[in-house]
Amino acid sequence: xxxxxxxxxxxxxxxxxxxxxxxxxxxxxxxxxxxxxxxxxxxxxxxxxxxxxxxxxxxxxxxxxxxxxxxxxxxxxxxxxxxxxxxxxxxxxxxxxxxxxxxxxxxxxxxxxxxxxxxxxxxxxxxxxxxxxxxxxxxxxxxxxxxxxxxxxxxxxxxxxxxxxxxxxxxxxxxxxxxxxxxxxxxxxxxxxxxxxxxxxxxxxxxxxxxxxxxxxxxxxxxxxxxxxxxxxxxxxxxxxxxxxxxxxxxxxxxxxxxxxxxxxxxxxxxxxxxxxxxxxxxxxxxxxxxxxxxxxxxxxxxxxxxxxxxxxxxxxxxxxxxxxxxxxxxxxxxxxxxxxxxxxxxxxxxxxxxxxxxxxxxxxxxxxxxxxxxxxxxxxxxxxxxxxxxxxxxxxxxxxxxxxxxxxxxxxxxxxxxxxxxxxxxxxxxxxxxxxxxxxxxxxxxxxxxxxxxxxxxxxxxxxxxxxxxxxxxxxxxxxxxxxxxxxxxxxxxxxxxxxxxxxxxxxxxxxx
Amino acid sequence: xxxxxxxxxxxxxxxxxxxxxxxxxxxxxxxxxxxxxxxxxxxxxxxxxxxxxxxxxxxxxxxxxxxxxxxxxxxxxxxxxxxxxxxxxxxxxxxxxxxxxxxxxxxxxxxxxxxxxxxxxxxxxxxxxxxxxxxxxxxxxxxxxxxxxxxxxxxxxxxxxxxxxxxxxxxxxxxxxxxxxxxxxxxxxxxxxxxxxxxxxxxxxxxxxxxxxxxxxxxxxxxxxxxxxxxxxxxxxxxxxxxxxxxxxxxxxxxxxxxxxxxxxxxxxxxxxxxxxxxxxxxxxxxxxxxxxxxxxxxxxxxxxxxxxxxxxxxxxxxxxxxxxxxxxxxxxxxxxxxxxxxxxxxxxxxxxxxxxxxxxxxxx
Ligand SMILES: Nc1ncnc2c1ncn2[C@@H]1O[C@H](COP(=O)(O)OP(=O)(O)O)[C@@H](O)[C@H]1O
Ligand SMILES: [Mg+2]
Numbered sequence: 001x002x003x004x005x006x007x008x009x010x011x012x013x014x015x016x017x018x019x020x021x022x023x024x025x026x027x028x029x030x031x032x033x034x035x036x037x038x039x040x041x042x043x044x045x046x047x048x049x050x051x052x053x054x055x056x057x058x059x060x061x062x063x064x065x066x067x068x069x070x071x072x073x074x075x076x077x078x079x080x081x082x083x084x085x086x087x088x089x090x091x092x093x094x095x096x097x098x099x100x101x102x103x104x105x106x107x108x109x110x111x112x113x114x115x116x117x118x119x120x121x122x123x124x125x126x127x128x129x130x131x132x133x134x135x136x137x138x139x140x141x142x143x144x145x146x147x148x149x150x151x152x153x154x155x156x157x158x159x160x161x162x163x164x165x166x167x168x169x170x171x172x173x174x175x176x177x178x179x180x181x182x183x184x185x186x187x188x189x190x191x192x193x194x195x196x197x198x199x200x201x202x203x204x205x206x207x208x209x210x211x212x213x214x215x216x217x218x219x220x221x222x223x224x225x226x227x228x229x230x231x232x233x234x235x236x237x238x239x240x241x242x243x244x245x246x247x248x249x250x251x252x253x254x255x256x257x258x259x260x261x262x263x264x265x266x267x268x269x270x271x272x273x274x275x276x277x278x279x280x281x282x283x284x285x286x287x288x289x290x291x292x293x294x295x296x297x298x299x300x301x302x303x304x305x306x307x308x309x310x311x312x313x314x315x316x317x318x319x320x321x322x323x324x325x326x327x328x329x330x331x332x333x334x335x336x337x338x339x340x341x342x343x344x345x346x347x348x349x350x351x352x353x354x355x356x357x358x359x360x361x362x363x364x365x366x367x368x369x370x371x372x373x374x375x376x377x378x379x380x381x382x383x384x385x386x387x388x389x390x391x392x393x394x395x396x397x398x399x400x401x402x403x404x405x406x407x408x409x410x411x412x413x414x415x416x417x418x419x420x421x422x423x424x425x426x427x428x429x430x431x432x433x434x435x436x437x438x439x440x441x442x443x444x445x446x447x448x449x450x451x452x453x454x455x456x457x458x459x460x461x462x463x464x465x466x467x468x469x470x471x472x473x474x475x476x477x478x479x480x481x482x483x484x485x486x487x488x489x490x491x492x493x494x495x496x497x498x499x500x501x502x503x504x505x506x507x508x509x510x511x512x513x514x
Numbered sequence: 515x516x517x518x519x520x521x522x523x524x525x526x527x528x529x530x531x532x533x534x535x536x537x538x539x540x541x542x543x544x545x546x547x548x549x550x551x552x553x554x555x556x557x558x559x560x561x562x563x564x565x566x567x568x569x570x571x572x573x574x575x576x577x578x579x580x581x582x583x584x585x586x587x588x589x590x591x592x593x594x595x596x597x598x599x600x601x602x603x604x605x606x607x608x609x610x611x612x613x614x615x616x617x618x619x620x621x622x623x624x625x626x627x628x629x630x631x632x633x634x635x636x637x638x639x640x641x642x643x644x645x646x647x648x649x650x651x652x653x654x655x656x657x658x659x660x661x662x663x664x665x666x667x668x669x670x671x672x673x674x675x676x677x678x679x680x681x682x683x684x685x686x687x688x689x690x691x692x693x694x695x696x697x698x699x700x701x702x703x704x705x706x707x708x709x710x711x712x713x714x715x716x717x718x719x720x721x722x723x724x725x726x727x728x729x730x731x732x733x734x735x736x737x738x739x740x741x742x743x744x745x746x747x748x749x750x751x752x753x754x755x756x757x758x759x760x761x762x763x764x765x766x767x768x769x770x771x772x773x774x775x776x777x778x779x780x781x782x783x784x785x786x787x788x789x790x791x792x793x794x795x796x797x798x799x800x801x802x803x804x805x806x807x808x809x810x811x812x813x814x815x816x817x818x819x820x821x822x823x824x825x826x827x828x829x830x831x832x833x834x835x836x837x838x839x840x841x842x843x844x845x846x847x848x849x850x851x852x853x854x855x856x857x858x859x860x861x862x863x864x865x866x867x868x869x870x871x872x873x874x875x876x877x878x879x
């Protein structure tokens with residue numbers, strides 16, 4: 001029997017990028033086919049082509065052996081293809097029913113002659129959604145407004161949306177990126193149920209562990225090319241990582257046990273508000289000692305951003321106190337905090353970490369340009385800055401044509417290295433890193449992780465905030481879990497299990513939901 | 515659980531709406547009492563009914579302008595060129611009315627018939643002229659993805675130029691006698707309803723009645739039909755609509771064109787219903803007041819109508835005061851509708867939320 005879906009020789013160019021380079025891909029009926037690859041490998045592009053959202057420059061697509069062309073998602077939907085996009089394609093103010101029927105509305109029979117101006121039949125649509133929800137065990141409430149739903153539920157809405165259109169093939173683009181480990185496991189149960197009922201699934205991720213958990217076959221993409229296809233039985237993590245990156249990678253960071261020293265950062269009963277004046281950090285207290293890494297785990301949006309901004313002086317504190325060594329820095333300015341010896345790798349490197357339209361060299365001295373030796377009085381000493389930049393570019397392996405290149409034109413990994421170089425080159429006592437490797441390639445991740453551990457070994461206190469549980473678990477010495485603005489619990493990293501942390505991230509402590 | 519949450523949400527929304535309605539009511543009574551005192555207690559029940567009837571008349575162009583803005587912005591195209599579209603429609607309406615009448619009469623048509631024919635023809639061409647400007651706005655902002663504020667401004671300036679030119683060339687002096695504006699009429703049956711009938715369904719002209727019908731129509735289309743659902747989706751998250759095979763550009767073009775037609779009605783109101791002359795300042799900012807009414811009404815037709823009615827009431831009261839109290843400088847009461855608009859906008863709007871993609875051109879890839 002021919003494959004449910006087959007793509008041959010797909011090529012897609014974007015201005016300056018070859019996103020897909022003669023890619024072959026096939027999906028057998030009734031299988032879960034995992035697609036693995038780093039950010040920018042071209043996975044989403046390939047799937048958007050299979051869904052008719054982009055048109056390929058070259059290549060052909062066949063459905064069950066019949067060649068087809070998709071000039072819009074409409075055609076792909078008609079051929080039974082459904083896609084859950086990496087960024088959800090939902091309309092938040094509309095209800096679940098409205099979101100699901102959009103573009104394929106059911107009409108009141110009496111008014112059908114009015115075409116698109118006939119009356120919607122929301123009731124029968126909601127009924128069908130309930131049936132689908134029951135059949136595939138996807139819990140959705142047709143009358144809820146999407147904006148009120150948690151991400152897990154929004155994802156189920158997306159899946160029901162595809163099923164409502166009678167999709168036989170489901171493409172799930174990085175569906176686990178926004179989920180807690182438990183939610184991801186629930187999704188895997190749903191995926192198996194769907195396959196059992198005859199659907200075929202393409203499952204995209206960049207997390208190796210998930211490939212082994214749920215797929216029948218695994219394909220790996222790198223730099224726009226298809227590297228190869230294997231099965232979870234034949235593959236090992238090391239092998240997949242090597243296929244992804246193109247060279248051997250060390251997945252597990254080597255690190256000695258921590259040698260904690262004096263308390264460097266002390267946070268007591270901290271309260272912080274977000275931009276809309278809602279309190280998003282409640283009564284948070286912790287300490288970070290010299291020579292240890294305290295990891296703050298948690299699903300994004302549980303107050304981590306506000307916490308870090310408050311600690312670095314970017315956001316006012318509305319209650320509690322923060323002390324750096326013997327200084328009270330509760331209401332200190334960012335520059336004072338920097339000068340007390342704090343390095344900060346911010347979450348959003350474009351907005352807060354770099355001046356994208358400045359050259360690499362200027363970005364490397366953003367914290368110190370006004371001090372000797374980079375400044376004499378009011379005058380900047382370009383020669384000293386250039387020397388420093390040359391040194392850091394070499395030391396931190398920043399791949400840039402020159403120190404005069406605009407930082408905005410570097411790849412994400414190299415941009416992040418510029419920030420890390422700048423923040424670690426100073427004699428910092430405290431390093432605050434927020435999402436240090438989001439969206440980076442495995443090579444850069446490995447490099448940055450190594451630098452963070454080295455800083456710890458030089459007796460720097462490190463506060464690591466990350467939504468990637470793997471990152472938290474491999475780097476931290478102690479792990480605090482944040483949920484709805486509170487620290488639910490702090491565990492010793494060597495004793496913490498993924499399940500334990502996952503439950504805490506979902507707000508479950510000691511068997512009870514908080 | 516979910517049902518409960520839904521109920522709570524419904525209650526929250528309606529309690530806010532009730533509060534707003536109560537404020538509007540109190541405000542209206544207060545304004546009326548002050549008004550009555552100023553004209554010396556001469557307003558009896560007939561005068562109240564007359565005032566409200568007139569308020570609806572004055573509200574019509576503002577409401578129609580608001581609906582134009584609403585249709586465009588629900589599909590995420592900001593239109594600040596409504597004023598210009600209205601002015602053009604007013605000019606075309608007047609010009610066509612006068613000259614078509616002259617030609618038809620010269621061709622030997624019965625004057626009464628010629629009057630009717632030229633009035634309806636000029637309404638049609640006024641709508642077409644405004645629609646043409648909307649098409650221009652659509653092409654510039656949807657196809658060429660230019661800044662929509664700039665495009666709207668250009669439309670306003672363009673309208674000033676065009677109408678100014680035709681006014682000086684053909685409409686300022688030596689104008690042949692025209693057929694005049696539409697005649698008022700009552701709606702059968704509905705006009706007999708006590709109180710409501712005389713206020714709403716008596717003595718209005720066609721565009722005002724059209725405004726009432728179109729309010730219901732837009733509400734129905736926007737919230738109860740596939741087209742409305744798609745329009746709202748395109749205004750909130752065009753990419754989501756695109757992934758479901760909805761043609762974002764098509765939805766936007768059609769809505770902008772429909773909006774243009776509505777602005778055409780609004781403009782035609784000035785020269786085919788209000789007065790039988792054209793002058794280049796006659797729209798007097800009502801297109802922008804329409805946008806204010808749209809925001810006041812949170813991008814919904816009934817809300818926008820409420821905003822327009824407040825303005826219409828202010829305008830009516832102004833007129834009455836200047837008739838009863840010639841000793842008060844007319845500029846002072848004339849400020850009233852605009853002051854009311856500012857007060858209402860700052861006092862009530864607060865949480866008005868525009869469509870999320872409002873003003874953003876759509877990039878396919
Ligand atoms: N719409 C687009 N315009 C220009 N470049 C794009 C576009 N979409 C993706 N790219 C580029 O194509 C490459 C592959 O991207 P993508 O398919 O999103 O990768 P993945 O999903 O594997 O992370 C990247 O270099 C990305 O920057
Ligand atoms: Mg992707």
